[in-house]
Amino acid sequence: MADTVVLEVQARNRVGTNAARQLRKTGFVPGVIYGHEEQTVPLAVPGDALNKAIRHGVRVYDVKLDSKTEKVLLRDVHWDPFGHDILHVDFYRVGADEKITIEVRVELRGSAPGVTAGTGVLVQPIHNLTVECLLISIPESIRVLIGELQLNQSIHVRDLKLPEGVVVKNDPDAIIVQVSPKVEEEAAAAGPTAEQAEPEIIGKAKEEGEEAAE
Secondary structure, X not given: OOOEEEEEEEEOOOOOHHHHHHHHHXXXXXXXXXXXXXXXXXXXXXXXXXXXXXXXXXXXXXXXXOOEEEEEEEEEEEEOOOOOOEEEEEEEEOOOOOEEEEEEEEEEEOOOHHHHOOOEEEEOOOOEEEEEEXXXXXXXXXXXXXXXXXXXXXXXXXXXXOOOOOEEOOOOOOEEEEEEEOHHHHHHHOOOOHHHHHHHHHHHHHHHHHHHHO
């Protein structure tokens, strides 16, 4: 299950661009909490705690405002153009027994024999999977074991061993990772083709013909 972090936030009475800029100068990040047909509440979130949690991939938070604590899902983060500072954050109210749909990263584990043998290259078309599960069951990642993956072998979505209660919504036939032959390197090592060698043969025949004519 993904970690849960407690954030002690404050109510934000002023909204707008100038107010948000002034708030960020004090070390807080402007944000909102919404969902479950309840009122949207503007928040001032402690910047250091939020930044640290996001950098560690935390998705689920307990937001404490005054004496009330709500469990929320990190729904959206707005960064500055350089990706350094958080400009705004959106939290969505959820219940611990509520099923949600969320993206979870794929984590490859092990070394593929088809790659370590020097004959293949690892190709990973899918880096994130869409899963459905309870909030309390959100996995930090979906681990894919590649320790037995040989040349020309693939691991599909249908091959995954998932945590209990987690359902992947992606196409079951979609390839997550595969070991493909090093086609380009083999082609380069094969040298020139017959078509590439043909001009030299023609030129040689022409020289011999010219000598015969002389």
